[in-house]
Amino acid sequence: MKKRPFIxxxxxxxxxxxxxxxxxxxxxxxTFISLMIGYGxxxxxxxxxxxxxxxxxGQWVIPVEMAERVEMVHRLIAAFGGLVTISLxxxxxxxxQRDRIxxxxxxxxxxxxxxxxxxxxxxxxxGSVWLAAGHLxxxxxxxxxxxxxxxxxxxxxxxINRSSSxxxxxRRSLAxxxxxxxxxxxxxxxARLDAGSACAGFPLCGGGLPSTAxxxxxxxxxxxxxxxxxxxxxxxxxARRSYFDHPLVLSSASALMVLFAGQALIxxxxxxxxxxxxxxxxxxxxxAAVWVAAVVLFTAAxxxxxxxxxxxxxxxxxxxxxxxxxRAYLMLNKPIIVALLLVTTYAGMVVGGKTIxxxxxxxxxxxxxxxxxxxxxxxxxxxxxxxxxAMQRTAKxxxxxxxxxxxxxxxxxxxxxxxxxxxLAGYVNLLAALLSVAGMVYYVLIYSIWLKxxxxxxxxxxGGAGAIPPLVGWAAATGSLNIPSLFLFALVFMWTPPxxxxxxxxxxxxxxxxxxxxxxxxxxxKETRTQIFIYTLELVALTLLMPVFKVGxxxxxISAVVLGLWLIHAAWNVLRKPGNKVAxxxxxxxxxxxxxxxxxxxxxxxx
Numbered sequence: 157m158k159k160r161p162f163i164x165x166x167x168x169x170x171x172x173x174x175x176x177x178x179x180x181x182x183x184x185x186x187t188f189i190s191l192m193i194g195y196g197x198x199x200x201x202x203x204x205x206x207x208x209x210x211x212x213x214g215q216w217v218i219p220v221e222m223a224e225r226v227e228m229v230h231r232l233i234a235a236f237g238g239l240v241t242i243s244l245x246x247x248x249x250x251x252x253q254r255d256r257i258x259x260x261x262x263x264x265x266x267x268x269x270x271x272x273x274x275x276x277x278x279x280x281x282x283g284s285v286w287l288a289a290g291h292l293x294x295x296x297x298x299x300x301x302x303x304x305x306x307x308x309x310x311x312x313x314x315x316i317n318r319s320s321s322x323x324x325x326x327r328r329s330l331a332x333x334x335x336x337x338x339x340x341x342x343x344x345x346x347a348r349l350d351a352g353s354a355c356a357g358f359p360l361c362g363g364g365l366p367s368t369a370x371x372x373x374x375x376x377x378x379x380x381x382x383x384x385x386x387x388x389x390x391x392x393x394x395a396r397r398s399y400f401d402h403p404l405v406l407s408s409a410s411a412l413m414v415l416f417a418g419q420a421l422i423x424x425x426x427x428x429x430x431x432x433x434x435x436x437x438x439x440x441x442x443x444a445a446v447w448v449a450a451v452v453l454f455t456a457a458x459x460x461x462x463x464x465x466x467x468x469x470x471x472x473x474x475x476x477x478x479x480x481x482x483r484a485y486l487m488l489n490k491p492i493i494v495a496l497l498l499v500t501t502y503a504g505m506v507v508g509g510k511t512i513x514x515x516x517x518x519x520x521x522x523x524x525x526x527x528x529x530x531x532x533x534x535x536x537x538x539x540x541x542x543x544x545x546a547m548q549r550t551a552k553x554x555x556x557x558x559x560x561x562x563x564x565x566x567x568x569x570x571x572x573x574x575x576x577x578x579x580l581a582g583y584v585n586l587l588a589a590l591l592s593v594a595g596m597v598y599y600v601l602i603y604s605i606w607l608k609x610x611x612x613x614x615x616x617x618x619g620g621a622g623a624i625p626p627l628v629g630w631a632a633a634t635g636s637l638n639i640p641s642l643f644l645f646a647l648v649f650m651w652t653p654p655x656x657x658x659x660x661x662x663x664x665x666x667x668x669x670x671x672x673x674x675x676x677x678x679x680x681x682k683e684t685r686t687q688i689f690i691y692t693l694e695l696v697a698l699t700l701l702m703p704v705f706k707v708g709x710x711x712x713x714i715s716a717v718v719l720g721l722w723l724i725h726a727a728w729n730v731l732r733k734p735g736n737k738v739a740x741x742x743x744x745x746x747x748x749x750x751x752x753x754x755x756x757x758x759x760x761x762x763x
Contacts, residue, residue, distance in 0.1 A: 504629025531572025619652030
């Protein structure tokens with residue numbers, strides 16, 4: 157009887173902590189978006205919209221001008237973020253919860269009020285350089301404290317206090333944090349003072365040293381960028397060497413490295429293309445993300461980092477290198493699945509553009525698509541590492557086999573996904589980049605984390621993730637989506653269930669052992685075979701309907717009939733004949749079917 161209050165108390169605290177994390181995440185996201193919009197609005201050539209506060213141009217109604225609307229959205233998001241932060245602070249003090257989080261939230265609330273005051277002053281004095289710098293500094297520190305509080309909320313109480321052991325990672329992560337902070341503040345000063353015009357040329361000012369204070373400011377910013385880049389690279393290499401077994405440290409260091417490089421790339425393209433709105437927004441988002449990654453890395457180093465002796469010991473531990481390691485990273489991408497998805501991506505480009513796309517556009521789209529699919533697959537393997545270890549089919553994958561650590565898989569997945577977005581946003585278009593993000597989020601969060609272990613319909617609903625690549629290709633070629641493009645999405649969506657249910661029939665015992673609620677495990681083999689046949693009929697019917705809506709012509713229609721009869725025959729054998737042999741054949745044939753049906757779409761356009 158004495159255990160019951162203790163258990164209930166633990167459950168209550170667990171629920172309480174979950175609510176705390178959700179609201180901390182909400183406050184951090186709102187502050188991040190506010191910072192991103194504010195950076196893009198105030199520190200770029202477009203400038204700000206509203207000229208007064210709290211109204212906009214003397215009116216309370218929604219403004220007509222886009223710049224003024226953006227300004228009002230910035231104010232509303234910042235206000236909501238501040239309200240959540242202050243409310244959380246009050247709740248923490250009233251409930252006497254974790255002292256460290258309470259202190260962080262209290263300081264964050266004070267900084268928000270300071271930030272708001274500086275923002276109001278900035279509206280009245282649009283030319284004030286120091287108000288702009290102070291406003292940004294307060295916003296950065298608010299976001300840093302919220303991010304730190306969110307990380308601490310996931311830590312056990314015995315890990316909340318800072319580690320007193322000195323380490324190289326602590327020193328380097330602190331240096332990175334200070335350099336990134338200085339880089340962002342100096343960038344604001346340069347934009348406000350137009351110091352860039354005083355230091356024309358690159359890397360020096362007109363081939364020599366500057367002659368004015370503004371020129372030295374611009375040159376100093378460039379040197380600071382170089383130092384920050386070197387510090388980020390050095391910290392990343394340290395994390396790879398000594399923290400290969402630490403997911404938070406290695407993933408944050410890897411993300412910071414890719415984000416810093418992506419910021420430089422998008423920033424250069426933004427200037428080269430004379431500040432297009434899409435790149436201005438992307439650059440602002442990356443700038444805020446660089447700061448968050450630096451804060452996360454510093455927090456992880458201070459609270460979870462190793463001592464300097466432990467860092468040296470970890471660096472000399474035996475690990476797999478050479479060809480076997482490269483092969484492990486290749487398999488982390490699931491290359492066969494990536495290749496199949498790239499076929500659908502390229503077909504989307506050809507069908508959408510009604511012609512063969514340029515080599516440059518094709519190259520960047522397929523590289524971005526490969527990184528997005530490969531990175532998502534790596535994140536999926538990190539999430540499913542325990543399930544994979546319990547299944548015969550997946551036990552030899554890089555993470556459960558021990559060739560790569562879970563931290564290395566997570567770090568690679570995050571890095572590849574970020575790189576995919578930068579490539580697509582910089583060299584293709586923003587719509588294609590956002591669609592790839594939607595696919596990654598769908599596959600990693602909706603399917604891998606939520607649906608896979610929740611419902612027997614996991615494959616049906618999760619099929620949307622694999623159906624996005626042809627939309628990416630279509631958007632890459634046309635810059636937009638329309639009704640015909642959705643048929644390509646529907647084709648892959650309808651193809652997914654019979655394909656993976658055929659595999660599930662073969663590996664039903666594996667899935668049962670791992671506790672994954674696949675259709676054969678939950679509803680039995682007979683129901684699965686029936687559903688495979690039904691979905692195959694629906695898939696073939698869809699392909700025959702597509703030419704009616706001008707998606708494909710006579711060549712595609714003939715191909716759809718022939719390929720459809722072939723696939724229906726395979727599905728019929730699965731329905732009528734027992735055993736795994738016919739199911740395995742259906743799995744293989746359906747893979748070939750998808751490649752051939754999209755190839756038929758391409759041929760139909762070109763003939």
